Amino acid sequence: MSAGAFAEQGADLELVGIQKRFPGFTAIERLDLTIPAGSFFALLGPSGCGKTTTLRLVAGLEEPTQGRILIGGADVTDTKAHERPVNTVFQSYALFPHMSIIENVSFGLKRRRIADAAGRAHEALRLVELDHLAQRRPQQLSGGQQQRVALARAIVNRPALLLLDEPLGALDLKLRRQMQLELKTIQEEVGLTFLHVTHDQEEAMTMADSVAVMNKGAIEQMGPPAELYESPRTVFVANFLGQSNLFSGDVVGSTNTAITVDAAGARIVVPTERARRHQGRVTIGVRPEKVALHREAPRESAQRNLLGPGHVIDVSFSGVSTQYLVTVPGVGTLTVFAQNIGSGPVAAEGAEVWVSWDVAHGFGLDDDAESAPRFAADDDTETIAVHRREALVAELEER
Amino acid sequence: MAFAAFATAEAQTQAPKRKSRIALFLLLPGIAYLVLFFLAPLISLLLTSLQAPREFGDIGQFDYAFNWQNYTAVIQGYLPHILRSFGYALASTVLALIISYPLAYFIGVKARRRPMLQGLMLVLVIAPFFISFLLRTLAWKQLLSDESFVITSLKALSLMAPDAHFTGTPFAVIFGLTYNFIPFMTLPLYTTLERLDTRFLEAGSDLYASPFTVFRKVTIPLSMPGIVAGTLLTFIPAAGDYINASRDFLGGTETQMMGNVIEANFLVLLNYPAAAALSIILMAVILVLVGVYVKRSGTEELL
Missing domain, CATH: 3.40.50.300 (P-loop containing nucleotide triphosphate hydrolases)
Known part of the structure; x- marks a missing residue:
């Protein structure tokens, strides 16, 4: 300049x-x-x-x-x-x-x-x-x-x-x-x-x-x-930017507007435009705050994905909201965020519950949950310098 | 003593508020040591410096007196030596700084990610200490004598006049002083530069400063504590040195420093008051110079 x-x-x-x-x-x-x-x-x-x-x-x-x-x-x-x-x-x-x-x-x-x-x-x-x-x-x-x-x-x-x-x-x-x-x-x-x-x-x-x-x-x-x-493309983005409930399964049916995925027996529908892949094995997900918790089995609806019955395995109350961990047999564990509109948690630990969410809120990802590594590599400049130093120290001690 | 002025700036901050008998008791050995081996000799030296020759006495016989004329006499008699001492010390300190700074910078900053190289270079800096400095200075006398390979080659190449000498000249003495005190300059510089946060240098270049400006405005000020410590550790002993300037080593009759004069007065001329007065003058001048230097360098907030 x-x-x-x-x-x-x-x-x-x-x-x-x-x-x-x-x-x-x-x-x-x-x-x-x-x-x-x-x-x-x-x-x-x-x-x-x-x-x-x-x-x-x-x-x-x-x-x-x-x-x-x-x-x-x-x-x-x-x-x-x-x-x-x-x-x-x-x-x-x-x-x-x-x-x-x-x-x-x-x-x-x-x-x-x-x-x-x-x-x-x-x-x-x-x-x-x-x-x-x-x-x-x-x-x-x-x-x-x-x-x-x-x-x-x-x-x-x-x-x-x-x-x-x-x-x-x-x-x-x-x-x-x-x-x-x-x-x-x-x-x-x-x-x-x-x-x-x-x-x-x-x-x-x-x-x-x-x-x-x-x-x-x-x-x-x-x-x-x-x-x-709202529409993450990869497993990494879905998990790094906020939390996500992810499911993997094969696409078993598709219409012009939506695909149906078979996740361990449960049918989950995702809008085609929000899914990155439309056939074969796919990973789909939904944000925890989009998921609703039901004490009794709700009526089946084409507009909502429904999973259950499952059990609440953990309830943590954080003032504004409550986080529930719900295990649905076969499908896995889901995280559910619920605003504390009433007073206190609506379901206790061990309670039998159903979960559901609006079909429009689901998303389909580019890659698979299984293939994404849990930890990112530590490869910034400083870490490398430290690694190199450690390697040299180790080398010195070997002799 | 000189370091008292250097250390106070940081010592003041965390002084304990409560007087403690135990602390006093623990201090006793140190105080006793200082009284016995520092204060007593200093007073003895001061008294000696004011002695007058015994009437009808032998050479080397003096009586206690208040003969302050000793001071004016030595200043008049040895002013060239006094000036030479501080001149040589200053020259060798500056040279040692110029040589040591790039070396310390390389070891402390550039070689940071290569601990092997760093260790090796530090060993090379310290290694000369494994041999007595008398021997090393004698070795230089051999290497730089008129018949040595170095000097004969230089003369053969007409880079030196055929009748010129190297030993016995001021250059040889300053060379010797510089060589001998370089580790004392390099090590404190290294310890400061080793801790130098290179992010400040990056910030400097991010703020439009050229590499030279970054060095001048950021690196030098941040390494001031090392520069102050290194120059003091070089200047103080160099001013009082009498080995390098001695005729038996690198010096000659025209290069005698205060140390040589003090030695001659004590051991050859047996003029103890003159030697003592010179010693006191040397100490006083160093104390004043160092005091002014430390105050002016303003390194308090970096220590």
């Missing part, structure tokens, strides 16, 4: 065929991603899925093995970190401990020789309501305040693209909610493009316009939060 100039608005980010290999493993297999200017985009995934590596590639702190990175249409793949129109709010904040807050915030402006660095820095501090602490050192601030300073230090530069690397991870729940709202407000105010990396699905859904769920170095599904939640 040229000296003395600000980005007028956010810029598109485009990742084309990105691959990142570290010695001994591949962090990102193949990644194509376009983030439109001015949007709040969340990259969601478990630790080690490659999301932080993606962010570091965009920031210029790592070099891709293959592929191109474009910001606002300009290829920045070979541009050094300090020349990219990008700023990062680091997970650890990384505020310089030897500088005061105001020196931290004006650091980037001074490097780019922007006029009135101090004035702009104070303005940015006022935005995060910390201008009265400008002369303090970072160590003298609380975690939440440090986080806001880190945010001010990044946005004061008006980057075309702001990268957020789990910046709310270290905050307690209340502060986190508050910061989520503030971040969203600031993003709307300044109109920058935000790329937010997080493992917190709730955070991603509340803040972002669109969410990409990443797993094992690839994007599994991308879209607006509601779409991702």
